[in-house]
Amino acid sequence: MIPPATAPAFLADAGWDGAAIVPLAGDASFRRYFRVLDGGRRAVLMDAPPPHEDPRPFIAIAEHLLADGFAAPRILARDLEQGLVLIEDFGDLRVKEHLDEAPDAELAVYARAIDLLADLHTLPAADVPPYDRAVYQREAGLLTEWYCPAIGIDVDADGYARAWDAVLPIVEQSASPTVTVLRDYHAENIMLIDGPASHGLGLLDFQDALAGHPAYDLVSLLQDARRDVPVDVEAAMLAHYKTVANPPADFDAAYAVLGAQRNAKIIGIFTRLWKRDGKPRYLSYLPRMWSLLERDLQHPALAPVADWFAANIPADKRHDALEEHIPA
Numbered sequence: 001m002i003p004p005a006t007a008p009a010f011l012a013d014a015g016w017d018g019a020a021i022v023p024l025a026g027d028a029s030f031r032r033y034f035r036v037l038d039g040g041r042r043a044v045l046m047d048a049p050p051p052h053e054d055p056r057p058f059i060a061i062a063e064h065l066l067a068d069g070f071a072a073p074r075i076l077a078r079d080l081e082q083g084l085v086l087i088e089d090f091g092d093l094r095v096k097e098h099l100d101e102a103p104d105a106e107l108a109v110y111a112r113a114i115d116l117l118a119d120l121h122t123l124p125a126a127d128v129p130p131y132d133r134a135v136y137q138r139e140a141g142l143l144t145e146w147y148c149p150a151i152g153i154d155v156d157a158d159g160y161a162r163a164w165d166a167v168l169p170i171v172e173q174s175a176s177p178t179v180t181v182l183r184d185y186h187a188e189n190i191m192l193i194d195g196p197a198s199h200g201l202g203l204l205d206f207q208d209a210l211a212g213h214p215a216y217d218l219v220s221l222l223q224d225a226r227r228d229v230p231v232d233v234e235a236a237m238l239a240h241y242k243t244v245a246n247p248p249a250d251f252d253a254a255y256a257v258l259g260a261q262r263n264a265k266i267i268g269i270f271t272r273l274w275k276r277d278g279k280p281r282y283l284s285y286l287p288r289m290w291s292l293l294e295r296d297l298q299h300p301a302l303a304p305v306a307d308w309f310a311a312n313i314p315a316d317k318r319h320d321a322l323e324e325h326i327p328a
Contacts, residue, residue, distance in 0.1 A: 003034055004047050010084045011036060011045070014077035021045065035089065043076055048083040055085045057128075058207035062087075064126045064180075065206070070116070071198035072206070090202035096187035096227055110229075110237050112199040113190060113221055118245040119199075121214045126180045131212025133168055140164050140261050142268025148313070150271050151321045155312040166304040170257050171213050175248035178213075182206040185217040186224045214247065215255040216262070223259050223292045225266050225285055256299035263293040274325065283326045287319040294318075 001023035011019050019038035030052040034045040048055040055078070065072035073087035095113070099106050129135075144157045184205045191202035218241060222234040238255070241247070267289045270282035297306040 001032060001034070003045070004049070004082070004084070006079075006082050007034070007045060007047070007084065010077070010079050010082065011086070014086050016041075016043070016086070036086065042089040044073070044087050044089045046085040046087060048085065050081070050083045053083055055083055055207075056080060057209070059085065061126060061128070061180075061182075061206045061209045065203060068120075068123055069198065070120065071193060071202045073202070073204070090191040090193050090204070093192040094188060095190040095192060095201075098192055099187065099227075106230075106233060107236065109192075110221070110233060111240055112201055113185075114218070114237050114241050115244060116199045116201055117185070117214070117217055117221070118241060120182075120217075121177065121179045121245055123180070125178050125211035126209060128180065128209050128211050130178075131181055131210040131216070133165075133172065135210065136168055136171075136261055137161055137164055139265040139268075142272065143264045144268075146268045146271040146275060150275055151317050153313065153317060156308070160308055160312070163304040163308040164261070167257050167302055168261075170250065170301050171215075171254045174213060174250050174254050176214050176251060176254065178211050181210050181212040181214075181216045183208045183210065183216070183220065185220045187221075187227045213254055213258060214245070215251060216258045219255060219259045219262050223263065223296075225263075225270075225289060228288065253299065253301040256296050256301055260293055260296035260302050260305060263289050263296060267293065271322070274322075280325050280327050283322050286322060290318045 003021045007021055011017065011021070016036055016038050019036045019041075021034045021036055024033040024035045024044060030049055032047040034047065036043045036045050046055060046058070048058070059075055059078060062072040062075060066074065071090075073090060075085065075087055077086040078084070095109055099109060141157070141161065144155055144160050148155045182203070182205075185203075189203070189205040191204065193200055193202040218238065222229050222237055238252075242251070267286060270285055270289070273279040273282040296302060297309060
């Protein structure tokens with residue numbers, strides 16, 4: 001986590017000459033984040049190095065969310081050629097760590113996160129690409145592309161795609177509106193901030209936003225890949241969303257389909273992070289992802305996909321199949 005060599009000059013041009021640059025975080029992509037300190041001022045430096053990363057989608061969605069009254073980080077300076085962006089600092093109080101320390105606040109905090117989504121879903125979608133069949137299939141296919149070879153089994157990949165083709169119309173033909181889908185809306189990407197704006201929640205990591213079904217971000221929040229959300233909390237928050245948003249009758253089926261699709265995708269992504277990118281720590285999340293996927297597959301709407309899994313990936317090749325590769 002050494003700052004890019006061009007960071008001091010970029011900060012000087014932005015009015016932060018001589019500011020200290022300290023490591024803040026990295027993530028599953030090539031992006032890195034640093035905190036910039038100058039007396040009483042604080043900001044965050046995003047390093048999104050080209051050609052691996054393009055900060056323009058982040059900037060566009062941040063400005064869209066801000067215009068709609070949500071708390072996305074304000075863009076303080078940018079150098080797109082170098083992939084450097086200086087953004088507002090929301091502090092250190094992430095929802096995940098807050099709930100680790102204050103588990104009794106879980107229902108109240110999640111209710112605020114649900115209320116934010118309900119507000120977002122009343123608005124037209126941002127000018128972003130659609131979350132369409134091709135994207136759903138490409139993402140779900142990461143499981144057969146990466147996970148299945150990693151555990152040493154041959155599967156019917158064509159049958160897998162056909163099974164998804166059989167269930168995705170439940171989402172595509174839903175009566176729900178098309179909304180901005182943030183895609184990584186979960187406890188590690190939501191900050192608790194001061195003030196009443198946007199339910200006191202700051203949004204991060206939304207650069208991959210697409211226009212799609214409103215259930216997707218609920219799945220991201222309530223079937224969190226990195227944090228156990230109790231089943232009763234998930235049920236209570238879905239009920240809360242239905243109370244405040246009044247979704248159509250097909251919402252539960254769409255939620256199950258998108259849950260299964262997202263969880264299958266993440267199993268593939270986390271395996272790829274190990275095999276391709278040398279990040280085996282992500283394997284520790286796979287037992288949770290398999291539990292969530294298997295629960296989603298119990299919904300009648302997922303019968304074709306559930307049948308495929310039963311025929312192609314035995315139980316002993318799921319939850320703990322890669323346990324030996326998880327770092328101690």
